[in-house]
Amino acid sequence: MTHNKKLILDHIQKSYSDKGQTEIVLKDISMYVEQGEFVSLIGPSGSGKSTILQIIGGLAAPTAGYVQLDNQMVTGKRGLISYMPQADCLFPWRTIEENVITALEVAGSKRSDALVKAREWLPKIGLGGYEKKLPQVLSGGMRQRVSFLRALLSEQELMCLDEPFGALDALTRLDMQKWLLGIWEQYQRSVLFVTHSIEEALFLSDRIYVLSEKPTIVLDEFHVPWERPRDSAVTISREFQQLKQAIYESMQRGHDHS
Ligand SMILES: Nc1ncnc2c1ncn2[C@@H]1O[C@H](COP(=O)(O)OP(=O)(O)OP(=O)(O)O)[C@@H](O)[C@H]1O
Numbered sequence: 001m002t003h004n005k006k007l008i009l010d011h012i013q014k015s016y017s018d019k020g021q022t023e024i025v026l027k028d029i030s031m032y033v034e035q036g037e038f039v040s041l042i043g044p045s046g047s048g049k050s051t052i053l054q055i056i057g058g059l060a061a062p063t064a065g066y067v068q069l070d071n072q073m074v075t076g077k078r079g080l081i082s083y084m085p086q087a088d089c090l091f092p093w094r095t096i097e098e099n100v101i102t103a104l105e106v107a108g109s110k111r112s113d114a115l116v117k118a119r120e121w122l123p124k125i126g127l128g129g130y131e132k133k134l135p136q137v138l139s140g141g142m143r144q145r146v147s148f149l150r151a152l153l154s155e156q157e158l159m160c161l162d163e164p165f166g167a168l169d170a171l172t173r174l175d176m177q178k179w180l181l182g183i184w185e186q187y188q189r190s191v192l193f194v195t196h197s198i199e200e201a202l203f204l205s206d207r208i209y210v211l212s213e214k215p216t217i218v219l220d221e222f223h224v225p226w227e228r229p230r231d232s233a234v235t236i237s238r239e240f241q242q243l244k245q246a247i248y249e250s251m252q253r254g255h256d257h258s
């Protein structure tokens, strides 16, 4: 039944306790990502999107429910996904290229091979010449790109990206979206992508989950119809505007509901 599902979240719940008070953040989250599918998660700030990715990555434990990857129970297990956290988490004492290869090194790659890869990719994300610099000399957007590249090169089949383009200006963001689409269309990794931008979700995804405010449930699921390779021309189509409106209304209903 579940044979081509890369990832399944099965009735995930998550509460946090603080000073004797328990707050339910995730009330009931079930979702999936198919092999090679690009899925976005969209929802209000504080709804638990980052928490969901942390649960998938084994960095936070769900209060109830299960995570399955390739039909295996992996709840709480680490090291199985490529993960780009919301904050860029670069190591300040490592050079840019050393930061890029961290995940590869952890996964057991030879350092020299990993460095060859990093040096091949850094110019492609506009960071040629920065290989031996430290993160402190980079802008927020440049740091995000390094963090993104690190996740990309870690080569797990499922990539979980937490607002990877949040700190970028509109033009760079569009460039990065196109670039990500190109890479994804070429490599067909499975992606779970967190964003606040309905347009970004529509442009990139095969499917979009809309989350409510906390205690969070999945409000709606949207299928995005455009074929691949996808061109930014889709964003000016009438259907794009209609879907955008439908997602907006779904989010609005979630807001009114709580
Ligand atoms: N370690 C923690 N301890 C207590 N509460 C936490 C912890 N981590 C997250 N929370 C709470 O869980 C809720 C969801 O947080 P999360 O960061 O997952 O939201 P988000 O949807 O990613 O928000 P944003 O869009 O702003 O990034 C928030 O109310 C937050 O305060």
Ligand SMILES: [Mg+2]
Pocket: 049, 050, 051, 086, 162
């Ligand atoms: Mg977040």
